[in-house]
């Protein structure tokens with residue numbers, strides 16, 4: 001049973017976002033300290049390429065999430081999500097078509113990335129989508145092909161039009177998270193803020209202060 005506030009502090013991480021040897025420890029520390037959702041995102045320079053290694057690594061991450069009762073979401077890869085019977089999948093506008101994802105993965109958490117009010121309006125046509133990941137809100141170094149930032153004002157306009165909960169993504173850090181207050185987001189989604197934090201407990205606590 002997925003908790004109603006599962007989007008509150010949403011951690012995304014793959015092996016390239018931390019030292020490979022630290023990947024599972026990073027995830028477990030984050031889960032222990034209050035991350036409410038996790039997305040396995042294995043892409044970008046230096047990420048794993050072998051489907052077998054990707055599957056095995058994702059499976060270990062999934063088991064950790066199960067221990068902490070936190071949803072395990074797969075980024076982009078519908079086949080992997082199906083094979084693992086993940087709790088959900090997150091896709092973007094240029095990934096597998098949302099209609100196909102909805103059809104192939106019924107009764108699961110389905111996240112869709114949106115960058116504009118127009119994309120939100122077209123996403124609203126699909127009631128099966130669970131949440132929208134909206135951003136980048138600020139500039140990010142974690143995604144080389146990211147769209148330009150929309151900033152908190154753009155985020156607020158998207159939230160106002162969204163028929164589903166919105167998580168803010170992109171460049172969200174401890175020192176700017178307060179700017180999300182009043183935007184109406186259901187949660188924040190981060191890679192580097194948590195992956196690179198020395199004191200993960202403190203950072204996760206501070207990230208929750210957008211509310």
Ligand SMILES: Cc1ncc(COP(=O)(O)OP(=O)(O)O)c(N)n1
Pocket residue numbers: 010012039041043075076090091092093094095111112113132133134143167169189
């Ligand atoms: C929660 C969340 N929101 C947005 C994204 C970005 O998805 P996408 O645009 O498909 O880009 P990639 O992450 O696949 O590079 C996300 N992953 N998660």
Ligand SMILES: Cc1ncsc1CCOP(=O)(O)O
Pocket residue numbers: 012135136139140141142143146169170171172189190191192193
């Ligand atoms: C996956 C993704 N989608 C839009 S921005 C982004 C990267 C978020 O990483 P960070 O929290 O380090 O900016």
Ligand SMILES: [Mg+2]
Pocket residue numbers: 075076090091092095
């Ligand atoms: Mg994608």
